Amino acid sequence: MAYEVTATRKRPQLFDNLVGQEFVVSTIKNAIEQKRIAHAYLFSGPRGVGKTSSARILARALNCETGPTALPCGVCPNCKEITRGNSVDVIEIDGASNTSVNDIRQIKDEVLFPPQTSRYKIYIIDEVHMLSTSAFNALLKTIEEPPAYIIFIFATTEPQKVPATIRSRCQQFHFQLIDLHTIKACLAEAAEEMGVQADDDALFWIAKESTGSMRDAYTLFDQILSFSQDHITLEQISDKLGLVGIDQITEIVEFLLSGATQNALMSVQKLLDNGISIEQCIKDFTQFFRSLLLMKEGITEEDILGIQTDRIPLVVRGSYTKEQLEAALEMFLKLYRDIRFSLNPRFELELAISRLASLPHLASPTELVRKLASLKEDLLSGKVSQNKNPPRPAMATPKPEQKAVPPTQKAVEAEPVHRASEPDSVQEQPPVSKEPPAARAFTKSDVPTLVAKLSKTPILSQVALSIKEVEQENNSLKLTFSTGFCRDTAQENSELLGSLIKEISGYTGKITYLCTETEPTIHKGVEDPLLSSIASLFRGEVKNQPKNLQ
Ligand SMILES: [Zn+2]
Incomplete structure (x- = not known):
């Protein structure tokens, strides 16, 4: 048997096989069962989530010899022809390549002839938003008063580009992105059917990368299968597709947290030497800090995080504050935008890693204000002494002269010889x-x-x-x-x-x-209001201040 890509092989043949679109499916099924059949349908939603498949299932449901039925038989000549794509009464048109008014005029002429072998003559127009304005206008006439045997099924990824006059004459169905776990389950099923072993984390990664599109997931799955020799692992994927594994990022971050910046930088060099692109590195670091930030906010759904939470050690998760994670995420997002104009993207990445090292010491302005306030409170309440050194007799009681x-x-x-005139200011x-x-x-x-x-x-x-x-x-x-x-x-x-x-x-x-x-040169005698107010916070006063602050 000829090789068939997984997306085609797994194309749903029944409404019940359509994953992740329960609402759409149940509405259409009910409508068919109640014989409420519209003359125009508009299926909108992201690519690869089942719009075209649904259009074909609907065509079969309407034209099946046992129908119209929500459960087309799949064995009658009509069902078989539609599945093979050679039914004379089901016409599929790609809106992207038939955009002109002439293409639509041809449809206008054709609709005058009733179906040859089926109940309905069905036009499936994919990417309908690509039609020109004049084509839409030509189409509008036909949709307004179609012959009873004509049904249009439009599919589009951009419904807002379809004129309102067309949309208002269609029954609209919005298809949603498919959630990560559903995609993962479908991939696992596909792997099992093919007798291929697939690691859980590898399937999770494919599902995550496909960002809700079943077709993308199957395509990526096929690509990975081509180099995986009957066992799909995340290591192989990382290796062949040049990705930075979560473990490698965690290792680098652990180095940074322990102060071993040199080791962290060397690990990055190793990644780059292994052929991983700088952009990919930045993307993966961005993903990592985004996930940490969301986890900090208490989000645990792996669908949203895009990461398997148990892959990041608890110590790493707890090492940064929310503000620090925000700063890191912002830095990598900005870096990704900036590297296009960089003298050397590699330097930019190294700089970012080096900056990450000081991330745990980064305090937000809010945090600083909070600490200052609490310090002031402690000072006023006498919880901490103003001088760490044991007070000398002359300083036993706080005096205004204390500087x-x-x-x-x-x-x-x-x-003392250097500052004989100001003994009190000497630490x-x-x-x-x-x-x-x-x-x-x-x-x-x-x-x-x-x-x-x-x-x-x-x-x-x-x-x-x-x-x-x-x-x-x-x-x-x-x-x-x-x-x-x-x-x-x-x-x-x-x-x-x-x-x-x-x-x-x-x-x-x-x-x-x-x-x-x-x-700056120390200048005596003139007070700066800012310094004085800071000093008053600590019940001191400014004795010397730098000239440039005046
Ligand atoms: Zn049938």
């Missing part, structure tokens, strides 16, 4: 202990060890990585960071850093945190 230190102040150091790091300096000095070569020890807190390991200079003289260790942010973060975590440095080199003396970043 807020501007975040941009260069090199927060403990050298001093008290020596961890008064023991004499250790036998070994902490040097730049110890930085990688420090980074490794901080690997569990990605942000701190990044901070440690940004140490540019290490200088130690007796009981004073100076760490110079590349940015003010890193210096401040290090300062905030000085206790942890101090203990790790002690572990590495035995050094227990004072640590001073510096930075190399060029910062």
Whole structure:
């Protein structure tokens, strides 16, 4: 027997075989049973959901020797001829290639002759919206007063392009997209009939890709079957069609979450080296973050998610906030739009992956405002002290002189000699202990060890990585960071850093945190209203502020 594509082989021959269109099917069946037969039908809906198949079943139902019946016999000459497509009384016209008024005039002439062997002369016009305006006008005359034996069945994917004058003379039926599980079940049935083994996740993927079109699903199924050797697996599909598997994306995201950006970037390189296109990579990442976002909102239907939920580990699902997922999704959607104009799409993808690494630290403005408010509350209620360091006698009670230190102040150091005039503004790091300096000095070569020890807190390991200079003289260790942010973060975590440095080199003396970043000149005496209001939030006042903020 000649090879027949699955879509043709599985074409429904009865209304009851039509999947996913229960409403349409029951209405048409009832109408036929009650002998309420219209002279024009309009079947609208997306492609590949059964419009043309329904038109043929309807033609058989009307012309079957046992009919009109909702259950055509399928064996009488009329049924057989319609199935084969060579019935003289059922005329199929492709609206897309017969758009002119002359084609329609021909129909107008033909309808004057009654059917030869059947009850009705049926015209099935596919893609009817493609007809020209004059063709529609010519057709309108015929539909208005058709001979009793004429029936038109129009099918279209774009009903809004069919003139209202035509639509209003038709019984309209809207066909819907077929849901993912129904498609998957049909594919499983097709595979079983062919004696082919098919993995569940592979069929799920095909069903998802076909986006509700049964015909697309069968076509894709045939294509995959051609390279699958009697066993359809998702691995093979990913491999042959150049897809990024969900497992691979999960792996990359897990690397990013653990701070191993390098491994994540290498995994992406590997995907690209394996021939997966950059566009496909971006598409799959977009799909991944979309699914995570929907899951965050509590959606569990795999139909909607387009992903089998158990494929994503719980730890990944819980690692991002809604805002972070929105940001990631937005980034990939924008990236897909932008790569067409990019100097090098590969760079764009790498940049996106690198940005994903800092995603868990991304806070939305709403979140920041909330945190600031709660911090203010804590400060006012005295839950947290304004100074982490043990208060010196002079500072035991909060005084108006207590100064807020501007975040941009260069090199927060403990050298009183530099700031003798402003003792209160100095953030001093008290020596961890008064023991004499250790036998070994902490040097730049110890930085990688420090980074490794901080690997569990990605942000701190990044901070440690940004140490540019290490200088130690007796009981004073100076760490110079590349940015003010890193210096401040290090300062905030000085206790942890101090203990790790002690572990590495035995050094227990004072640590001073510096930075190399060029910062605005500090200008004294003039207050900026914005800075002052921020400072007042924390019950401080602005002593020094950068010139460029005035
Ligand atoms: Zn029949």
